[in-house]
Amino acid sequence: MAEVSIDDVAARAGVHRSTVSRAFSRPEAVNAATRKHVLEVAESLGYRVNPLAQALRRRASKLVPLIVPDITNPFYGELARTMAAAAADRGYQLVLCVTGGEVAQTNAYLTSLQEMYAPFGIVAPSTSVDLDELQNVALGSKVVVVDRVEQAQVPTVTVDSAEGIALAVDHLRGLGHRRIAYVSGISGAYTSRDRLAAYEGLAAELDMPAMILDAGTGPDVGERAAERLVRMTAEERPTAVIAANDMVAFDLISALGVRGVSVPSEVSVMGFDGLEFGARFNPRLTTIRQPIADMGVIAIDLAEKLLKDGETAHVVLAPDLLIRDSTAEVPR
Amino acid sequence: MAEVSIDDVAARAGVHRSTVSRAFSRPEAVNAATRKHVLEVAESLGYRVNPLAQALRRRASKLVPLIVPDITNPFYGELARTMAAAAADRGYQLVLCVTGGEVAQTNAYLTSLQEMYAPFGIVAPSTSVDLDELQNVALGSKVVVVDRVEQAQVPTVTVDSAEGIALAVDHLRGLGHRRIAYVSGISGAYTSRDRLAAYEGLAAELDMPAMILDAGTGPDVGERAAERLVRMTAEERPTAVIAANDMVAFDLISALGVRGVSVPSEVSVMGFDGLEFGARFNPRLTTIRQPIADMGVIAIDLAEKLLKDGETAHVVLAPDLLIRDSTAEVPR
DNA sequence: CCGATCTCAGCAATCGATTGCAGTCGCGGC
DNA sequence: GCCGCGACTGCAATCGATTGCTGAGATCGG
Known part of the structure; x- marks a missing residue:
């Protein structure tokens, strides 16, 4: 188990360590036969290049920070999983x-990882991350932002909110719903805002009343929205609710349950995210699915493109409709 | 933004770089006045020691791997969060x-991080991790295991399954339940097994029939258990079910919902884990709470103790009962 | 006043790689 | 036969720290 270094390989293969180095990192710069020999010797000794030494010299490591506000939230969990896989595929370590x-935390992480020569970072911003501020921070210019909507000087990958909301409203109207409310809130406030705008736009366009049950933030959006809903008279009460994201939908359904309102028989509820967990909720959640897996690999791609060409692209993905059991025909 | 190195500080402070180094890492080895001066200069230049260079020289970095089977599962999410915080407190980076x-993945990660001179690792094993095999892997001896029950040559931190199950059964019996079934499964198979044993033991002790609805693994334990339950006659059907963990409970409740069985009015269901998400489920989940936050800091403590004294402790924590809405008095 | 002891800071080697520069060797052209 | 050129490879400096060893002063006792 003694660690074998480049010099060991060099000695054993009868070449200089620079040749060993080149055999690994610049194959074309070394004679094919020599290279083969070196590689074999390395293999037999179980040599692997030391990532720290390499990073120190090259001033570029393989460590990539993924910055999320809350890993407990399955949305970020799924994001982390796909991101980790995509990163690993390309030799990075998440x-x-x-x-x-907290934005201070974000900055701290970013600088800390820059000190480890991280080539770039991925950030899934929470409410308060100020992108402009991001620019001033170490590594700030080499960052790709996921699930954030505003155009910025850094690459981004998001999902088309308008399309998603349209899908949701279509689905609900197809079931006969006409009074469709909306609940905003919690994580991903920027996305929430964007989705809210889409909802309002669409409502106007379809000449449908826009009912915002709650647009606050914090952990009890669901509670407040449910409370508000049960207080309404039968005529004004919406028959369906679109939640800004799946977590809010879960929250809302739970809070409605506490108040004796059952979903979907009394109210239909839709989410937005397409979390796998939705299939295990009670009732199984109808939702707009974001292609989270794609977001992972695309984010890494964008980052590499940014490094190579300095190109700052903004990718917008299309969501799709995932019909499960939390929506039903309008009761009458 | 030019990176400032130890030599810059040395030059500016008029001392040798070794003095600067000592000012940071061995305060007692340098004259107080000199040290103060050096630190001030460093501060004014914005100097921070380069973690890579330090790790390379010391052969010990601050990178700590946390190995989990599935970050999508909120249990591991919560674990990761507390662990990250505990690690950060002590200057580590998770x-x-x-x-x-996959055990191959586990090994790959462990060796990969050992190459980065990780001082130790934390692993939350999935079903298939074989601890004995762990021993043969790089870093294998410097690992602490979380949420795993068997005694081993590495430090572990777990929760007392027997006590947890006893709490659950007590609670249910207090509500009048006598036919209390159990569903095993999914993640943390070792824990599941342990909890199952506790259930069986307690059933025997209380002279209560032990009904195992499902003890399989895989993603559809809930489905199978629900199916089995609805097929039972009214006399044999349990009035309450204890799930091996919260995720199984969610799954089960959802599957029961699909089959028209409502919780808790027809069957009570309890979980085991105490996930925060349980408070947002429908109905809000009654469960046995593990002190996940404690597990995080304890794991790090154990790891540090292992490094210093070679001491291999096994910490067993006490769970507690968290009553929410998924359990009710036995219907009659 | 001298030597022993102690404290502190400098020197230089080292961790494990990368890379610009220079030198070697074979070969073809004139 | 000499020179230039191309293809390789070796040399040594470098990335940014740590640390054993050495030596310079200061302190102290006799």
């Missing part, structure tokens, strides 16, 4: 950074 | 490694 939504 | 339950 470093998880949980900020708890 | 590296998230998601294995998908």
